[in-house]
Amino acid sequence: MSTCYRHPxxxxxxxxxxCGRPICPDCMNPAAVGFQCPDDVRAGNAGVRRPSRRAAVRRAGRRWGPVTLSLIALNVALFLLTAGLAVLGGRTPLDNWSSRLFQELAQVPVLVDAGQWWRPLTAAFLHYGLLHLALNMLALLVFGSELERTLGRARFLTVYLVSVLGGAASVQLFEVPFGQVAGASTAIYGLMGALGVVLLHQRQELRGLLTLLAVNLLISFLPGVSLAGHVGGLVAGAAATGVLVAARRQRPLAISGIAALSVVLLVLVYSGLG
Structure with missing residues (x-):
């Protein structure tokens, strides 16, 4: 009787x-038929391509949209940064709003008018606690991925940023001067407005979206929620998408329309700048 090639x-x-070499029970690796020796198993595994992290990222990008995922990553990164700074300041991570960085980046109309021009833009990537972040990022994933597939990356990002400007302009005009506003909600409402325009253009059913929008607008009347910012983002997102859809085959006209809308919103945001 033969002896195991690894254990004589x-x-x-x-x-x-x-390979036909004799193997003992300790060296037997079950195969589709019979058993294989350890050397042949290793040789076979060496030829198998393992899924790489880069491939996983590409698959996620194709499914959800690279712009959508990048926006989510930016929001999450700022939350983690402000939460970490809150911990260093002796607070809990959920009190991220108490960090100095958060206070320097949130939108406060009177401070914007005093010359702190960055606040209307940076505020759109801040969130008050984990629940606020989670709800907004879930909405961004759902609406953003759908619109990115429909409009394309550049147009989707354009609608998102114009929605941010629309919400910021409305906050500057209608919120209390010393009130603090932050969150991606202005852009999320803009995406809902954009999706409404797309569905209308495609002659699809709107009742589901209108019901969701009505519920969210009712929530906007709760204390501490910026109704002005939500409505401003909604109107700006719908307007930007209307321009892009109407001029979808005329690139110069689309660019001109978006540029004009952006200029109007920027003027409204910074009209009180002194």
Whole structure:
């Protein structure tokens, strides 16, 4: 009787189905038919391509949209940064709004008018706690991925940023001067407005979206929620998408329309700048 090629002191009657060498029970690796030796198993595994992290990222990008995922990543990164700074300041991570960085980036109309021009833009990527972040990012994933597939990356990002400007302009005009506003909600409402325009253009059913929008607008009347910012983002997102859809085959006209809308919103945001 033969002995195992790896353990000469062990007699065996089993051979590797690939190389034919005798193998003992400790060296037997089940195959589709019979058993394989450890060397052939390693050689076979070496030729198998393992899924790479880069491939996983590409698959996620194709499914959800690279712009959508990048926006989510930016929001999450700022939350983690402000939460970390809150911890260093002796607070809990959920009190991220208490960090100095958060206070320097949130939109406060009177401070914007005083010359702190960055606040209307940076505020759209801040969130008050984990629940606020989670709800907005879930909405961004759902609406953003759908619109990115429909409009394309550049147009989707344009609608998102114009929605941010629309919400910021409305906050500057209608919120209390010393009130603090932050969150991606202005852009999320803009995406809902954009999706409404797309569905209308495609002559699809609007009742589901209108019901969701009505519920969210009712929530906007709750204390601490910026109704002005939500409505401003909604109107701006719908207007930007209307321009892009109407001029979809006339690129110069689409660019001109978006530029004009952006200029109007920027003037409204910074009209009180002194």
């Amino acid at each position: 002191d062990r007699p065996t009657g089993v051979r590797c189905v690939r």
